[in-house]
Amino acid sequence: MLHIHQQAFHLLICTYTGGENVLKRMTIIGVILSFRSMAQDCLKEVLNKHCPYLIGPIECLRDFISPETDIKVTLSVFELASAAGFPCDIDPALVAAIRNMQTDNTSVDEEYKLSCLLLVYVAVSLPTLALDPNSFYSREHGGHNNNIHCLATAINQLAAAMFTVQNKNIEQHLKEFLLLASSTLLQLGQNVERMESKNRESVYLLLHLIVEESPFLSQDMLESCFPYVLLRNAYREVYRSFIVTLG
Known part of the structure; x- marks a missing residue:
């Protein structure tokens, strides 16, 4: 699985021209x-x-890990747990893939700044998703039509892996994001032109x-930091649209 993570991370650092890319x-x-x-869920089911x-x-060992545990021990346990199909707070294969991309000429401070800027860039680019008609959240499929629900996985796992490599506080940076x-x-x-952002509830x-x-x-x-009433209304609006479509 390591080569999959390396390919995934290389996709990210390719040249891009804007937030959409x-x-x-x-x-x-x-x-x-x-x-x-x-695939890991299937593996865990078979092994179980x-x-x-x-x-x-293995599950007991994984659950024994705490934030105070030495990071080397944590990654070793998570590597074992991941190989058995268990989800982990920090993906050890993704951590290894990012570390393998570093060279002797790599500036730790520069890498840290780029990691922070990446999260900032993603955060400020999220509103552009509302302009895409395929950003609609499908109740039937439990996700967005253009797969942007997978951004949640990418943001969480990449942030955890990057800041683990850089020995920074993951929770603090995700809070800032x-x-x-x-x-x-x-x-x-606040956009008064609703047609320009008709999928904002889905976003x-x-x-x-x-x-x-x-x-x-x-x-x-x-x-x-985000009013619960907006989330409640967003779910209601998305589910209402689903019922109208069925009708």
Whole structure:
């Protein structure tokens, strides 16, 4: 699986001309990581059926890991757990892929700045998704028609891996991303020309998905920077559109 992560990360750092291209590449990465997650679920199910005596101790070992645990120990345990199909807060294969891209000439400070700028770029580009007619959230399929729901996976896993490599606080940087993303999406809600951003409710749901999938963020954090009433109305609007379409 390591080569899949390397290919995914290379897609991101290819030359791009704007926020739209960054989001497209991030979406592709999210699709790849989501597919890998489904494959891991299948692996875990098979192993649990044929050798539960092996799966149990691995799961207990993974759950024993805490934020205070040494990062080398954490990654070693997560590598074992990931190989058995268990999801981990930090993807060890993605961490290894990013580390392998570094060279002796790599500036740690420069890499850290680029990682921060990437999250900023993604956050401020999210409103452009509302202009895409395919950004509509499908209740039937449980996701957006253009797969932007996979951005939640890409953002969470890439941020965790990048800041692990750089030995930075993952939770703090994801909180900052959430604040910035919330601010830009709230500005989207002030758009009086509704036709220009008719899928803004569907994009609001993306923010909720990012928090739901993150082991480092919580609903309390989201509600502190993004009004819950907007999320509630967004779900109601999306579900109402689904019923109208069926009718």
